[in-house]
Amino acid sequence: MNSDKFRGFRFAPADLAEDVELELDRRKDVLFAAAHADGWTHWEALGLPWNASVEAARAAYLEKVKVFHPDRYAGRRLGSYRERLERVFRRITEARDVLADEDRRAAYARETAPPEARAQLEARRLEDERRAAERRARLVRQNPIVGRASRVGELVARGKEALAEGRLAQAAADLQLALGLDPRHLDAVRLAPEARRRAAAQRGGRLVDEGAAAEASGRPGAALAAYREALEIDPGNVRAAAGGARAALAAGDVAAARALADAAVRAAPRAAIAHEALGMVLDAQGERKEARRALERALELEPGRASARARLKSLRWSFLG
């Protein structure tokens, strides 16, 4: 067996005779590996056939490491074998780093493919390319102008139906797609913007509800994210902006809260909810006078707003104290 393993390798007698605490077989393992380490491919370093799997590489590495890791011989006299062990360990680790990583292994396998495998790989690649070209050609054949017109008609009809049934997202998607295929289709031109607008409003409303729910359950981060998304759909959504300001404040980001509160007031200068949010943020920023003014304005717009009244009251009290 051993003579097989080291076939053709001549061990230097001086190396074998060195006074170290290693069994003879181990010495041979180390000498053989150290002599070949630099010339090995990564496959050879781990004793694997070309194109072995990631799992095989990992398993082979674990076995090799038990032989070549210097810690296996800690405390023993190793002489010149220590340096050899370290060199072999580094080499097999290098091989593992490549072969145990799916992408790097695949790239390396292509690079090191033996001639016949390379030819096979090349043939497969060409075959794949040919098939892809054929597929593209088929798609073009199946998609002439004629086909397109009927497809647009179908899409518009489906879009109208969805619109009537209140499935707004579906309607917007169908009509938009129809418009893309035929920018002059009359119904598509007329209905697509409407569907889009209504879908956005619906989605915005859902997001605001979601945000409110998150806020109520003490997850200001999630609430802020929902409100922000709603604002992205509709920058003029005052409930989203005011809610966002509250959530940002709860999450401790006063600057963002301020920006959102300002946006809310800009979007709807006559909404009490916007002024109330601004008041809260100003209070957090320490601008008590301004905060009071904003809350008073909120009450002016909506005298029955209890939350604003309570905030204003606490603000007045602490101001006196």
Add this chain to the structure above:
Amino acid sequence: MSDLDPVVGVDLGTTNSVVATVQDGIPRVIPGRTGQPLTPSVVAIAKNGKRLVGALAKRQAITNPDGTVFAAKRLIGRRWGSQEVEDARKVLPYALVAGPEGNDVRVELGGRAVSIPEISALVLAELKGDAEAFLGRPVRRAVVTVPAYFNDGQRQATKDAGRIAGLEVLRIVNEPTAAALAYGFGKHVQSKVVVFDLGGGTFDVSVLDIGRSVYDVVAVGGDTYLGGEDFDRRVMDWLTFGFAKEHGGVDLRQDKMALQRVRDAAERAKCELSSTQTAAIHLPFLLGGGEGKGALHLDRQLSREGLEELTKDLVDRCIAVTDRTLKDAGVRPAQVGEVILVGGMTRMPRVQRAVREFFGREPCKGVHPDEVVALGAAIQAHALAAPAKGDDVLLLDVTPQNLGLLVVGGYFQTVIPRNTTVPTAQTHLFTTVRDDQTSVRIAVLQGESERAIENELLGEFVLDGIPPARRGEISIEVTFEISADGIVGVSAKDVATGQRQSITVTATSGLTEEELRRILDEQLDEQLQRKQTTREIEERRQWISRMVNEVEALVPAARDAIERTRFGGDALRKAEAVLARARAAMQARDGDALAAEVEPLERTLALFQGLAAGGRTPGGR
């Protein structure tokens, strides 16, 4: 083999340290001589000049704030003037000064500037003593753990501490790796394991791939300035600010002793809140009220929610680091087979919840968060001291930070990227940037930033004697090596001339080789002295032991005599007290206490002998 020369594993923690060993194939924690498994990592010079370590040092911290050093691990291997040290100076009650070279940190203690490795060495020596008392044999070799995220300087300094304590440090092992080792001990583990280690001062997270007794670390991440002490500080700040508000701006931080009491109370409240919903903090007479006013008391309640609110961002930081480390490892949370919680801070319910939410699984409950690291260190120590042929464990650890050097323009060129398996070596070719450049300065750095200045400078050296040539024509080969300890060595070679320069990077460890040798010499003297006293104590102990036995033998006879004579009723009680004190002194091997008991024992013996002889002669004797 191992029976002849025991080895130990030491978890040298920020707040507490633990020592363990492998006995009869089982890893076990060695209790301290006080009976506790945890030894506080506290060192003090008492008012009477006596050196105290561990629980004794911690106990007197309140009355001796500037003579008590705790959390030294946060300073070990740090550069004077670094952000971390500046931050520490603001909050630590003891004084920090610059070392003689101006680049490391020393502690002003007992009128001397003591290096941080010397402080840590005192803790190590204490643990070594505990181990020797437990094993009944000298202990010379140890594996010491450090946070995975420690850089080269911090590792070197820890190794120096071991040397000063008289220990050969077989290996510096990363704490989370050690924890995984203890977790996998005696089990057949074949999966990806994440260790989440939130200790007193540092946070570490490691991803390991365990299979066939090989513990392969895939990635590590962490923050060497995030731990239980930060949680304590949040509570302290809350207390001091609240106190200031209540008492018209009184600043508790001006009074070291008060501050120390607040620190203790904050830590206690934090720990309490892991099992209760509210904690009362009650510190009467915290401050004298001044002229004609009464003393000020602190009396507050902290709820669990309150604590979680105060420390929310700290927990978030832990999760952010965990997320990044898993990405580095290329592992999704769902692929993780087990999550191991290590470090006292992971007892906090909020931390456990954050981990549970992130991984979507219950963390492992099978390990003791305070002891698991020391046990793992002991297992590795055992494997290194007596490597068997069979199924011994094998650790494959990685380097935590990019290692590289300063290149033109102030940039950092990585040579060995983080998460590379160690031991490792890399060679890179560099060239000159000016015509006729005859020397090259090589600055070795470790860190994550692209800009050299933001990384930790490990050391620098100069390669000179380069023959004059046009710029770019000279090739310089720089080899970087990282040992299994994570310790860095660098050498540079001019390819044309073969001129070679090398360094072992020691700049930030704080102690020069010379200094280290001087400290070791002093230690040797002290050791000789100690040996002498140890012998004296042993002799005295035997003497006391004989007397105790004699007195005990006389007790029945003496009791008879006393019962019959009606006088000296408390003589027996007094004698029992003397015996108890003598036994305690023997147990503690305390020389002074033993000496104090000699005279009372002699008196008792004389009295009992008199009583026994005066009484009835016992039949048959």
